[in-house]
Amino acid sequence: MEKRGELISKLQEVQEKFGFISESEIKRLSDELEIFPVQIYEVITFYTQFRLTPPGKHKILVCQGTACHVMGGKDLLEYLKSKFEINEGETTPDGKFSLERVACLGCCGMAPVVVVDEDFYGRMTIQKIDEILKKYD
Numbered sequence: 001m002e003k004r005g006e007l008i009s010k011l012q013e014v015q016e017k018f019g020f021i022s023e024s025e026i027k028r029l030s031d032e033l034e035i036f037p038v039q040i041y042e043v044i045t046f047y048t049q050f051r052l053t054p055p056g057k058h059k060i061l062v063c064q065g066t067a068c069h070v071m072g073g074k075d076l077l078e079y080l081k082s083k084f085e086i087n088e089g090e091t092t093p094d095g096k097f098s099l100e101r102v103a104c105l106g107c108c109g110m111a112p113v114v115v116v117d118e119d120f121y122g123r124m125t126i127q128k129i130d131e132i133l134k135k136y137d
Helices: 003-018 023-033 037-046 066-084 126-134
Strands: 058-063 097-102 114-116 119-121
Touching: 003 023, 003 037, 023 037, 058 066, 066 097, 066 126, 114 126, 119 126
Parallel strands: 058 097
Antiparallel strands: 058 114, 114 119
16 A cells, blocks of 8 residues: 555656656556556546646647636637647647646736746737747748
8 A cells, every 4th residue: 555655756757757647657656566457547647737648749728717708718719729739738640739728827817818838828819829830840
């Protein structure tokens, strides 16, 4: 039972190193911590911080906090899901973009806000997001 308590910190280490948690790492952790792989999957799928697929080259965060949601953040997220044909938490087939929903970015005065990699974009519209994403191609 002691080893099981190390699981989350071990998963965080793997994610930090590789950007996601692969099947081979789950198997390795299963052997190392003496727990079943299904128990590891339960933890990975419970916490949104963990990924089972490689992240895209560029990470897009769409704020869904109250101000952003009301000012069009929901529409931006839906537009990007449709544009890339992926859901939040997924990566485009070409590996270029990952799409994430975030609860709040703390930029309510700039709502709606989108972050691409480390760059913040406020008062975002669908028209603006298409122009901005061209910079990341």
